[in-house]
Amino acid sequence: MSSSVQRKRIRKSPEARRAEIVETAAAVALAEGLECLTLRRIADELDVRPGLISHYFPSVEDLVAEAFGTAAGAELEVLLPVGSQTPTATAAATGPAGAAGLTGPAGADADASTATERLARFFGRTSGEAYDAISRLWINARHLSRYRPLLRDRVAEQEAAWRGRLEEVIREGVERGEFRTQDPCVTAVQILVVLDGLGAHANTEDRGRPAAVTRMAVTTAERELGLSHGALTRDA
16 A cells, blocks of 8 residues: 555635736746746746646747846836835735836835835835846847737737836826926936836846936936936935
């Protein structure tokens, strides 16, 4: 008689199972790239049969788009939460952005009562190795989106979400008299373009940038928002 004990599998709800698949795919995408996402790879990660993954995602293209959207969306919630909302400790620790190490101190944004403080915290988090992982994912997604329509749509959706969130903070600052700019949307785009340009070197950067280059996005924001030099670093 065999003494081996078969491992009991836990039956999960469809919603929980789908979320587990997406979170796993997002973590793999962040660590290794979107090209590494296959239905079999995620099945192996979760120790399930590939057929279970294909039940929720009939095409790997669906999974790639969902994984990127989840990782990029989680990143935005960490970098620039809505209002003074702070990502929960659980989300920061277990979500895709948390897996990349892109987390802030607990309650960091709860104390950011002004638009200037929120923007300063945003810039404070857009540097270092953790942010490089996210930058690599964006580079990866934008390249692959040339050939993958579903991913292209998701990239566009996330770009719009970033612009909208940053523009919201800038408009709030203008209304409160903290910032001065005639077009918050254009200013948001200018800031994001500089951040994207700096992030484009995430695969090759050796961290030997001059301070003026490292600070270029902050300098752009301070200039376009009518702030004094250092205003967005003092409040970080």
